[in-house]
Amino acid sequence: MIVVGLTGSIGMGKSTTAAMFATEGAPVYDADAEVHALYAKGGAAVAPLDEAFPGVVRDGAVDRALLSRQVVGKPDELKRLEAIVHPLVGATRAGFFEKAAAQGADIVILDIPLLFETGGEKRVDAVVVVSAPADIQRQRVLARPDMTEEKLDAILARQMADVEKRARAHFVIDTGQGLDHARDQVREVLAKLRDPAYVATLRRVEGGGEAAH
Structure with a gap:
């Protein structure tokens, strides 16, 4: 089974592309959806995040907007958040792989927004980067509710530049x-x-890949 890492900066169309892979028969693991489940009432991330970031839990669930205010633009706080959430997300992948194997899948897609930023490319066989021109990216993101130029710039500042992602991708x-x-x-x-x-000839991406357009 070939494991593919699917990534791309905000507003590039990654979720839509992931859905296309699923339609074509490649099971998709959605890391962001798993995070939502972990943040929901009864989720495994609620208690540790409530302790680490007091005030972010409302009605038994993590309020993502409140959490964002405590970590956006604060590298140390962001690292603390990732240290709590990433292991929990990683633990949910076992069931996904078991199900895909049982279904006889030859290719699976791991939809991971911060694939390169977290070193996830070392754990996949190939990387697909979803991209779009910068002006289209900004137009898409700024059309979202409650999104501002300042917020977008803060998000982009903690994501690897699109040009670097493209250079390190297989596709x-x-x-x-x-x-x-x-x-x-x-x-x-x-x-x-x-x-x-x-x-x-496929090899894991380690600082470089074979970009196909």
Whole structure:
């Protein structure tokens, strides 16, 4: 089973691309969805985050907006948050892999927003980066409720630059040219990953990769 890391900066269309992979038959593990579950009432992250960041829990669940205010733009606080959440998220992957293997999946997709930032590329066989022109990215993100230029800049400051992600990827999917174009690229990626000749040469991304456009 080939493990693919899917990543991309905010507003690049990663979630839409992940859905395309799922439609094409590749099971997708959504790390952000797992975080939502961990933050929900009864979630495993609620108690430790309540202790580490007093005031972020409301009605038994972590309020992401309140938590964001305590960590955005504060590297040390962000590291403390990641030290709590990342191990919990990692623990949920075992069930996903077991289910995918039972279903006979040959390729699985790990949708991880901060793949490179957390060193996750070392634990996958190939990396797909979702990208789009910077002006389209900003337009998409600023159209979201409660998003501001300042907030967007703070988010981008803690994410690896898109140009660096592209350089380190095995594949780059450009979502700036419409859904049909992106879907065609997804199919091309899956076809290549199912090509024994390519798989034989596949190596883990360690500071560089083979970007395909």
